[in-house]
Amino acid sequence: MEGKDERIGRTGKAVTMRVEHGKIREFARAIKDDNPLYFDEDLAKREAGGVMPPPTFTMTQAFWDDGQSRIDLGLDMRRVLHGEQEFEYVRPVYAGDSLIGQGRISGVEKRPGKRGGEMTLVTLETEYKNQRGEICMYSRSTIIETAKPVEKKD
């Protein structure tokens, strides 16, 4: 690949989301996680320092930004799949905290498609800071644009 893809470094609008206990409980139920640390505040305080959100909880960011922080990935959204997702936890987050998420495109890679053509992999990294400005976590999503389908002859 010659040169750097011009999409790398593109940023979205920063989003502030409150980490709410009610939302944590709802999210934990949806992923069938009955861990009392999500439901019992006293137990959570003793064992974990507070109610921590489930590992994948920042996926709820959509409630706060309503799509406004979305970055133009330059992809055909009809051929897009969520390929990979990674979370890195730097500091604990608790119910009551605010998280400020700032997303940017951290990588673009092109690979030959399984059935010919070319697929594009875009990595979107969101850095989350708390209300004290401390980095708490990173979320990295790899979005795949599959190769253009070959004309079907069936």
Next chain:
Amino acid sequence: MERKKLYFDDVKEGDEIPAFEVKNLSRTDIVKYAGASGDFNPIHHDQTFAEAARYPTVFSHGMLNAGFVSKCLTDYVGRPALRRFKVRFTSQVWPGDTITCGGKVTKKHEEKGEKRIEGELFAKNQKGEAVIQGSFVAALPSR
């Protein structure tokens, strides 16, 4: 109430993470996750839309399946211990599927002054097909 805690000293490379199973995933389960996450892509709840996109029916959000894997993992290491969690989506999960999540410890080491374990994770359907392949890093207390 004292709940069991995982200690670095008690973990061996090769140890298996106790499995977590979700039986007969329903459309309601999928809709519940759409509501909880805010991801209302119609491919996950709208039969007409799914058929128009040439899928036999709706399928669950990859991040719902990832949530089941995270539940399996945090039951083992404890939520505060988690340092890294990564998943790769390898296949769709359909209504009626039974998903089994599990994994194993592959490495023990020290990093950033912490005693850490690393491992592999998986979720598979009732046919044994992988729907998620993943990995994790956790920091554990020692005795």
